[in-house]
Amino acid sequence: MYRTYLRPFALLALVLSMLVSGVPQTPFVARASDSSVVNGEDAYLPGEINVKLFRASDLVGVAQAFNLDPQPIEQFGQRSIFRLRINGNTDPQAKAAQLQADPQLRVEFAEPNFTAGSPEGSGLSWSAGLSWSAGGDSVAYATQWAPDKMRLDEAHRITRGAGTIVAVLDTGVDRRHPALAGRLLAGYDFVDNDNDPSEKGSQLTGPYGHGTHVAGLVALAAPEAKIMPLRVLDEQGVGNMWVLSEAIRYALDPDGNPASDDGADVINLSLATLHPSNILKEIIGDACDDASIVPAPTPTPGLAPRNAVVVVAAGNRASTFEMYPGAERVHGELSVAASKIDDTLSAFSQRGGWVSVTAPGEGILSSVPGGQYATWAGTSMSAPLVAGQAALVRAAFPALTPEDVEERIRETSARPSPEQPVKRRVDAANSIVPFVTSTANPIDASENFVRQNYLDFLNRAPDAGGLSFWKKEIEDCGGDAACADFKRVNTSAAFFLSIEFRDTGYFVYRMHKAAFGDLAGAPVPVRFEEFMPDTQQIGEGVRVGLGDWAARLEANMNAYALDMVTRAKFKSEYPSNMTPSQFVSKLIGHLGFMISLDERSALISELSRNNTDAGRASVLRKVAEHPELARLELNRAFVLMQYFGYMRRNPNEGRDADFRGYNFWLQKLDDNAGDFHRAQMVKAFIDSIEYRARFRQ
Numbered sequence: 001m002y003r004t005y006l007r008p009f010a011l012l013a014l015v016l017s018m019l020v021s022g023v024p025q026t027p028f029v030a031r032a033s034d035s036s037v038v039n040g041e042d043a044y045l046p047g048e049i050n051v052k053l054f055r056a057s058d059l060v061g062v063a064q065a066f067n068l069d070p071q072p073i074e075q076f077g078q079r080s081i082f083r084l085r086i087n088g089n090t091d092p093q094a095k096a097a098q099l100q101a102d103p104q105l106r107v108e109f110a111e112p113n114f115t116a117g118s119p120e121g122s123g124l125s126w127s128a129g130l131s132w133s134a135g136g137d138s139v140a141y142a143t144q145w146a147p148d149k150m151r152l153d154e155a156h157r158i159t160r161g162a163g164t165i166v167a168v169l170d171t172g173v174d175r176r177h178p179a180l181a182g183r184l185l186a187g188y189d190f191v192d193n194d195n196d197p198s199e200k201g202s203q204l205t206g207p208y209g210h211g212t213h214v215a216g217l218v219a220l221a222a223p224e225a226k227i228m229p230l231r232v233l234d235e236q237g238v239g240n241m242w243v244l245s246e247a248i249r250y251a252l253d254p255d256g257n258p259a260s261d262d263g264a265d266v267i268n269l270s271l272a273t274l275h276p277s278n279i280l281k282e283i284i285g286d287a288c289d290d291a292s293i294v295p296a297p298t299p300t301p302g303l304a305p306r307n308a309v310v311v312v313a314a315g316n317r318a319s320t321f322e323m324y325p326g327a328e329r330v331h332g333e334l335s336v337a338a339s340k341i342d343d344t345l346s347a348f349s350q351r352g353g354w355v356s357v358t359a360p361g362e363g364i365l366s367s368v369p370g371g372q373y374a375t376w377a378g379t380s381m382s383a384p385l386v387a388g389q390a391a392l393v394r395a396a397f398p399a400l401t402p403e404d405v406e407e408r409i410r411e412t413s414a415r416p417s418p419e420q421p422v423k424r425r426v427d428a429a430n431s432i433v434p435f436v437t438s439t440a441n442p443i444d445a446s447e448n449f450v451r452q453n454y455l456d457f458l459n460r461a462p463d464a465g466g467l468s469f470w471k472k473e474i475e476d477c478g479g480d481a482a483c484a485d486f487k488r489v490n491t492s493a494a495f496f497l498s499i500e501f502r503d504t505g506y507f508v509y510r511m512h513k514a515a516f517g518d519l520a521g522a523p524v525p526v527r528f529e530e531f532m533p534d535t536q537q538i539g540e541g542v543r544v545g546l547g548d549w550a551a552r553l554e555a556n557m558n559a560y561a562l563d564m565v566t567r568a569k570f571k572s573e574y575p576s577n578m579t580p581s582q583f584v585s586k587l588i589g590h591l592g593f594m595i596s597l598d599e600r601s602a603l604i605s606e607l608s609r610n611n612t613d614a615g616r617a618s619v620l621r622k623v624a625e626h627p628e629l630a631r632l633e634l635n636r637a638f639v640l641m642q643y644f645g646y647m648r649r650n651p652n653e654g655r656d657a658d659f660r661g662y663n664f665w666l667q668k669l670d671d672n673a674g675d676f677h678r679a680q681m682v683k684a685f686i687d688s689i690e691y692r693a694r695f696r697q
Contacts, residue, residue: 044112045240048073048085049092050279051099052108056080062106066099074242077249081279083113083242109278113240136365136373141179141220145341146360146385152221154429158436161222161391162443162694163398163452165461167251167264167308168218168384169244170211170271172199172231174369175536179216180227181529182648185460186540187229188250190243195540199369201235209368210237213376214270214384216367221388221428224648224694225395226455228254228264233271241275245283252287252308255463255543261451262461265394267308268387270380272315272323281328284310288332288402309394309402311336311387313379320352327354332402334390334409338362338382339425343414349379356406357413358425359385389428395442395695396432408435443695446474449488452695456645457495457505459536463543470494489682496641503553504539505531507624509637511564514624516573517590523659523666524640528650534560561617574616580607583616587623592632599626635669638676642685648694655690 053062059082063070069085076082086095092112099110147153165185175184175198187197201208215227230247233239252263267287289307310333315323326335335354338346338361345351346361361382368374386409393405400408412431413424442448450470454462470491477483495501511534512526519525526534538556542549564570574583584603588595607619623629639662643651651662665681672678685691 043115044092045115046092048083048113049095049099049110050113050242051082051084051110052278052282053080053082053106054108055106058106062099062102065102065104066095068095074246076242076245076279080108081282111241111278113242114273114275114277115238115240133375134368134372136375138179138373141216141365141367141373144363144365146364147220149341149343149360149425150221150385150389151427151429152389155389155392155432156223158432158696159224159392159396159442160694161225161388161395163448163455164222164225164265164391164395165228165263166218166222166225166266166268166387166391167228167230167248168211168215168268168270168387169230169232169247169251170214170268171207171209171233171235171237172197172211173215173227173229174199174209174212174367174371175229176533177212177216177367177369177371178529179219179367179373180212182532182644183219183223183225183227184215184533184536185226185228186254186536187231188247188254189231190247190250191231191234191239197229197231200231206235207233207237208235209374210270210376210380212368213366213374214268214380217364217381217384218268218388218391220366221385222391222395225266225388225391241273241277241280244269244271245277245279248283248287248310254461257464259464260461261464261467264308266387266390267310268384269310269312269325270383272313272326272379274321274323276322276324276328280325281330284325284328284330284333288330288406307332307402309334309387309390309405311383311390313383314338314350314355316348316378317350318348319350321350322352322354323350326350329354332406334386334406336379336383336386338377338379343425346377346379348377349382356410357386358382386426389426389431392428393431397435398442441692441696443692446471448695449474450491453492453495453645456648457641458498458500459504459532459539460543463546485683486677488686489677492682492686493676496638496645498544500539500542500544503557504542505535505641506630506637507538507557508534508560509640510624510629510633511561511620513629513633514587514590514620515564515570522652523662524636524651526640528644528648531644534564537563557621558617561621562613565613565616565620580604580611583607584619584623587620591623591626591629593628595623595626595628635674636666638674639666639669639681642681646685646688646691 051062053059060070062068063084067087067090069087073083073085086092096110096112099107172189173180173184186195188195189197199208199212203209211229211231215229218225218227228251230251232244232247248267251267254262287308287310310330312326312333312335314326314335314337317323325333334356337351337355337358338349339358340346340362345358349361359382361379362377363375364377364381365373365375366381389409390405393408394400408431409426410424412427414427414430415424443452447467450467451462454460454466473491474484474487477487508531509526512530516525519527538560540556542553542556574586581604584600584607588600603619603622607615640651642665643649643662647654652658665679668679669676669681676682
């Protein structure tokens, strides 16, 4: 893994302006961290510096010559880029100047590890809890003005972004928000250095909810894209350049294996700083595959075979002043200003020749923590809408390079009128519809089909070996269409029947069944919006057959069981004054069969010895993993997963007002003794108009 040492220091300030009671307020960013040096509008971490050498072998010599610690805080992968401690009290800016003047010409660049200063305000409005205006619901979220202005509905008739990944580098996300259900991949927290990129803090301490709001806008623009949440901003909304660069590197290759296709197609940065940064420009240049960024005499290895479009908020300084990284002018990067409903530029927005496009940025409704919705304003809101549009373009035209996508979005954007001195406002339909020349559906390609099954059932991108194996299974049929259809059904069913899904998704299903039984008035124990975040929680970091997957899975299952018994819903059903016998009896009553007296006695005895949350979690897990429960529920879960995996919804939603469709397929599967080929169930779902419309009408 990339991170070996991370300090939760401040990084780039979020660029946003709040909207309270419908009135845009003065735009602002957070203060620099108390641990940083503030020199005018410069803010950077004390006692350290970021340095790139022409040759890594010069590190010790350079460190000795310039009074630096030769043991790096960190090295950037295998590159000759180092984060170094400064010995003594020399200011990092002064030290950078000394290094740049190295008479032996060993230093390519040296710069302080900048944080954001306070160019747009003190951030006190965050502390007052006024960042966003709560209100609205999922209907208002889906029908607000921004999607209509961008003509997203027309673009969605061609593609909804399926098969693409958008990395959101921000304050984290609320992983249980209904608007994000089924859309989140495992991410990483670069502030606390762990695998949980959840929002931290509260609205009273900082820009709480910013990352969740941004992620919700990506989901609004590209409903079928997967979102990779990466927390790079602390509770005050700030951090440092090194961490942001590391997070971009991670986004392109999360597992560190360039052979696996798990990197982001689009990276969203709803943040900005006054400071250009050599390290950040180099990494963004690599992400966009922009060869012009790295000077020819000093090439650096590419990050991964995958590359990404980088979308950046332009900033809220209400001026033409350049803010970074939006002003880096990297090929494949889009800097986004904010526009109003009448297509005029928002008063708070940055503007100027370095800005690429504008997008809706005022009165924008999206998700915030706690399952709520709220209105916010700022270029931070404009950028993720364009990031979602970039995902649509990449899904529809996967051969386009990041620079091609950037140019496509810029050149197809609408100019509201010749009189308006404003950048063009993005038009999602224009960037896709006129260029569609084929009626073929992308999901018909074997590689796309296999990749989508990984995303839909295992909630992760495929590993190289798995992708190659299942693709070959289908393509070995050659031109035999009947054989290919049979193998596609086999391949799809294999994901449900796999060890990885059995111990993640099917385990979640059985845990809900054991804990609560079937839902009221329904033949199923769990809803899509509950199932998806729980399954992702268990599957974090698990790839069967790779590394210490079994130990990781066991730890995840134990942590999930403990989490479940501490939830309010569980505690309401199982109050603390229940006796062990009552607790076990209630669990068993949900199973639909009776366990043996010996098994029941053993469970009661275990809980009597340890009647704690941990003891309850252990007993719940044992009941959920009873082999008879797994056998009895297999067909019911198999049918439910067709809806969750392929339709991305509950069985009684969308085209189905009730559970008749679910019951029909369950009966067919039961009548054919679980043989999904004879029941024609899997084939019906993957051939359905609803499934295929996810990728193209």
